[in-house]
Amino acid sequence: MAVKSTKAGGLPSIKSTVNELIKSKQVRQNMLNLYKVNKHKGFDCPGCAWGDEKDGTFRFCENGAKAVAWESTEMTIGAEFFRQHSVTYLNKQSDHWLESRGRLAEPLRYNAATDHYEPVSWDDAFDIIAAKLNGLSSPDELELYTSGRASNEASFVYQLFGRAFGTNNFPDCSNMCHEASGIALNQSVGVGKGTVVLKDFEKADTLFVFGQNPGTNHPRMLNALRAASKRGATIVSVNNLKEVGLQKFASPQKPAELLGLETVQISSKYVSPKLGGDYAVARGMAKAILNHHKDRLDHEFMTSHTSGFDAYASAVEATSWQSIEKQSGLSQSTIEELAALFSASRKTISTWAMGITQHLYSVDTIKEIVSLHLLTGALGLPGAGLSPVRGHSNVQGNRTMGILEAPKPDFNQRMKETFGFNPPEKPGHRVFDMLSALHEKRSKVLICLGGNLVAAAADTPFTATAAGNAELLVNIATKLNRTHVTAKQDALLLPCLGRTEIDMQATGNQVITVEDTFSMVHGSSGSTPPQSNNLKSETEIICRIAAATLGENTPADWLSLKDDYSLIRDLIAKIIPGFENMNDKIAEPGGFHLYNAAANREWRNKEGKALFNHNALPENLFSEGVVAKIAASDTPVFTMQTLRSHDQYNTTIYGMNDRYRGIFGERNIVFINPQDLARLNIREGSLIDVETVWDDDVTRKISRFKAVSYDIPQGNVAAYYPEANPLVPFNSVGQQSATPTSKAVPVIITPVNVIA
Numbered sequence: 001m002a003v004k005s006t007k008a009g010g011l012p013s014i015k016s017t018v019n020e021l022i023k024s025k026q027v028r029q030n031m032l033n034l035y036k037v038n039k040h041k042g043f044d045c046p047g048c049a050w051g052d053e054k055d056g057t058f059r060f061c062e063n064g065a066k067a068v069a070w071e072s073t074e075m076t077i078g079a080e081f082f083r084q085h086s087v088t089y090l091n092k093q094s095d096h097w098l099e100s101r102g103r104l105a106e107p108l109r110y111n112a113a114t115d116h117y118e119p120v121s122w123d124d125a126f127d128i129i130a131a132k133l134n135g136l137s138s139p140d141e142l143e144l145y146t147s148g149r150a151s152n153e154a155s156f157v158y159q160l161f162g163r164a165f166g167t168n169n170f171p172d173c174s175n176m177c178h179e180a181s182g183i184a185l186n187q188s189v190g191v192g193k194g195t196v197v198l199k200d201f202e203k204a205d206t207l208f209v210f211g212q213n214p215g216t217n218h219p220r221m222l223n224a225l226r227a228a229s230k231r232g233a234t235i236v237s238v239n240n241l242k243e244v245g246l247q248k249f250a251s252p253q254k255p256a257e258l259l260g261l262e263t264v265q266i267s268s269k270y271v272s273p274k275l276g277g278d279y280a281v282a283r284g285m286a287k288a289i290l291n292h293h294k295d296r297l298d299h300e301f302m303t304s305h306t307s308g309f310d311a312y313a314s315a316v317e318a319t320s321w322q323s324i325e326k327q328s329g330l331s332q333s334t335i336e337e338l339a340a341l342f343s344a345s346r347k348t349i350s351t352w353a354m355g356i357t358q359h360l361y362s363v364d365t366i367k368e369i370v371s372l373h374l375l376t377g378a379l380g381l382p383g384a385g386l387s388p389v390r391g392h393s394n395v396q397g398n399r400t401m402g403i404l405e406a407p408k409p410d411f412n413q414r415m416k417e418t419f420g421f422n423p424p425e426k427p428g429h430r431v432f433d434m435l436s437a438l439h440e441k442r443s444k445v446l447i448c449l450g451g452n453l454v455a456a457a458a459d460t461p462f463t464a465t466a467a468g469n470a471e472l473l474v475n476i477a478t479k480l481n482r483t484h485v486t487a488k489q490d491a492l493l494l495p496c497l498g499r500t501e502i503d504m505q506a507t508g509n510q511v512i513t514v515e516d517t518f519s520m521v522h523g524s525s526g527s528t529p530p531q532s533n534n535l536k537s538e539t540e541i542i543c544r545i546a547a548a549t550l551g552e553n554t555p556a557d558w559l560s561l562k563d564d565y566s567l568i569r570d571l572i573a574k575i576i577p578g579f580e581n582m583n584d585k586i587a588e589p590g591g592f593h594l595y596n597a598a599a600n601r602e603w604r605n606k607e608g609k610a611l612f613n614h615n616a617l618p619e620n621l622f623s624e625g626v627v628a629k630i631a632a633s634d635t636p637v638f639t640m641q642t643l644r645s646h647d648q649y650n651t652t653i654y655g656m657n658d659r660y661r662g663i664f665g666e667r668n669i670v671f672i673n674p675q676d677l678a679r680l681n682i683r684e685g686s687l688i689d690v691e692t693v694w695d696d697d698v699t700r701k702i703s704r705f706k707a708v709s710y711d712i713p714q715g716n717v718a719a720y721y722p723e724a725n726p727l728v729p730f731n732s733v734g735q736q737s738a739t740p741t742s743k744a745v746p747v748i749i750t751p752v753n754v755i756a
């Protein structure tokens with residue numbers, strides 16, 4: 001069995017931080033950088049979207065330090081590197097190898113005849129894009145992808161450019177991430193964002209952490225959980241795996257804990273449902289509350305603020321304990337215990353992340369979690385509410401700025417009044433629709449504002465074909481990745497500044513802004529000199545693309561906007577509610593908080609009420625066709641989740657270790673329950689092939705992965721993202737959300753015949 005760590009944080013996290021600084025070859029500068037992370041007048045950590053007070057203390061974590069050091073490296077690649085290596089060669093290298101070459105240092109254009117990226121001037125690059133876009137037969141042949149690191153300013157000019165050009169095709173990484181949270185929360189409470197702020201974690205009596213691994217992915221959240229635990233709050237973890245960071249934590253900021261003399265127990269209750277079993281868990285909790293804790297129902301809240309209780313109560317009543325136990329893998333008594341803890345206080349917060357959002361029934365699952373809060377009135381009170389913990393550091397801000405495929409009519413109206421053009425009203429593409437359109441060659445040009453679409457999206461070969469079909473593929477990026485080397489036709493690779501770097505424009509050093517998971521908007525400005533003098537900011541690149549493409553027919557003076565981002569903020573103030581006087585408000589330490597209606601018990605959905613989820617619990621967690629295939633399989637079918645190691649940031653692989661889970665030096669592994677290994681007659685450590693069971697004729701397979709015995713529910717297995725992405729069928733997506741079901745893929749496992 002893989003030998004897991006006993007606690008998260010502590011000395012090893014400091015050691016790992018120091019190692020990353022040394023590897024970056026910029027130790028001194030990066031020490032200074034770390035001091036400035038998440039401070040007023042410093043820069044926002046390019047890691048996760050967790051929010052912090054902007055006071056004087058150190059505000060970074062081991063994985064934030066990795067993100068900073070990874071971006072702020074002295075190593076660069078440019079013309080000479082690409083002269084040496086063809087794109088075919090580069091595409092054979094690992095994700096880790098590609099990114100660890102260093103920062104992209106100059107603009108490049110792919111030459112399909114030589115199969116090499118070659119230098120191109122910035123002016124030529126903008127002209128090439130403009131000529132191609134102006135030659136399209138419809139604006140909807142353009143796809144504008146965004147990854148969640150882009151600033152509010154860059155996102156705003158990006159959406160303005162796209163809409164002035166005439167399309168709503170704004171697929172973005174949140175389509176693969178928290179999409180289901182946005183949909184479920186909008187429908188049920190009228191706001192697509194979390195309702196709590198950091199202070200609420202200081203007031204809550206009970207915290208439920210569903211399907212999330214904060215020890216690795218939101219390490220600063222452990223400080224909040226640690227403090228909550230120390231003051232006696234109850235923390236309940238609901239996670240398919242026993243994640244170390246949710247069990248014990250030693251804060252590197254507390255000497256006794258750093259030295260290993262003390263650790264803080266995080267969760268007082270830890271349960272491991274089957275993959276996708278959380279819907280059943282929440283339904284069972286509701287059943288238990290309605291049966292045993294009627295006294296804890298908040299009738300006043302339900303009467304004045306909610307709708308649909310009767311239908312919900314009937315649906316809960318109609319769901320049998322038998323089906324709840326079968327689907328969740330937890331016993332009735334365990335779920336009853338959870339219900340007792342949940343309803344013990346109204347000051348309860350539920351947090352969640354990808355373990356909840358990347359399933360077929362994610363939207364309904366989140367509505368079911370919301371319903372628990374509606375029963376007890378644990379919403380819109382200090383210390384109570386809903387907290388989807390966002391991923392990328394500004395993914396929430398991107399959406400706020402209008403990176404949306406279907407903006408609301410009032411947004412369009414303001415765009416029209418301010419800019420004098422008619423924004424497109426036809427809904428555009430999400431990632432799923434974009435990839436279909438590119439695959440079928442309906443879309444012709446793909447511009448990626450950051451990210452690594454080819455490695456991040458599902459069904460890697462399908463996605464790679466789609467990206468390769470782009471007649472022009474433009475990537476605005478800091479480091480080389482899979483998407484860049486998937487180019488088959490014309491392609492541009494435009495290197496941009498990172499968060500840590502000084503963004504000097506004609507009017508001086510520019511500040512950008514971001515929004516964290518608690519809807520706090522604040523400024524960020526880098527302090528490191530750019531790694532090459534041929535980089536441009538994302539904002540400038542977009543403004544220059546817009547200026548070149550739109551010519552005379554333009555809603556904005558793009559070149560002035562790029563010279564002075566405060567002018568962009570003046571425009572944001574006119575279009576986006578809550579951003580009035582934005583330039584003044586970001587001058588305040590900590591920035592400003594965006595009003596959240598649901599947190600104030602105002603329900604801005606159609607019904608004007610918070611809605612209970614009255615849907616029946618689904619019988620199966622896969623579609624009928626797939627269930628039939630599973631039933632017909634003559635070998636056992638497992639449900640696989642794909643997840644992050646401790647040494648990666650999405651598709652950016654820092655290293656091959658996953659310290660907390662006891663994995664060192666490898667990533668091509670599959671975590672399997674020891675009894676399942678025995679059942680399959682597979683020895684721990686031996687090589688296996690994993691193949692998807694799906695209702696089409698496509699073979700989806702990963703080969704020669706190592707079987708690792710692990711504490712995981714029987715019937716479930718886990719493998720790392722992005723290595724396992726080829727197994728996620730393209731059309732295996734969440735209902736309504738169209739998010740790849742990256743946490744539930746039916747697979748069969750076969751030993752590799754070594755002698756063959």
Ligand SMILES: Nc1nc2c(c(=O)[nH]1)N[C@H]1C(S)=C(S)[C@@H](COP(=O)(O)OP(=O)(O)OC[C@H]3O[C@@H](n4cnc5c(=O)[nH]c(N)nc54)[C@H](O)[C@@H]3O)O[C@H]1N2
Nearest residue numbers: 063211213217238240275276353354355391392644649650
């Ligand atoms: N260092 C670092 N930080 C990051 C990232 C990173 O890659 N590295 N990525 C960022 C991004 S974009 C995001 S979205 C977040 C992701 O943050 P997480 O959601 O924490 O990321 P995952 O690794 O996908 O972890 C999923 C967790 O859910 C559990 N899980 C999986 N399926 C189920 C299920 O069906 N039920 C339950 N109850 N649990 C389940 C898994 O065991 C695992 O603990 O982190 C952000 N922060």
Ligand SMILES: Nc1nc2c(c(=O)[nH]1)N[C@H]1C(S)=C(S)[C@@H](COP(=O)(O)OP(=O)(O)OC[C@H]3O[C@@H](n4cnc5c(=O)[nH]c(N)nc54)[C@H](O)[C@@H]3O)O[C@H]1N2
Nearest residue numbers: 147173177450451452456476477479481642650651721742
């Ligand atoms: N199987 C599976 N697939 C998943 C997931 C999963 O859990 N399982 N998670 C999904 C989730 S939650 C997400 S959010 C997506 C992530 O999808 P993306 O956001 O598309 O991917 P990243 O890996 O975060 O992007 C990394 C690249 O961003 C570029 N980059 C880094 N910093 C900057 C910057 O400051 N500016 C610019 N312009 N570029 C920069 C670098 O070139 C780097 O290679 O993946 C999804 N895919």
Ligand SMILES: [Mo]
Nearest residue numbers: 177178391392
């Ligand atoms: Mo994400």
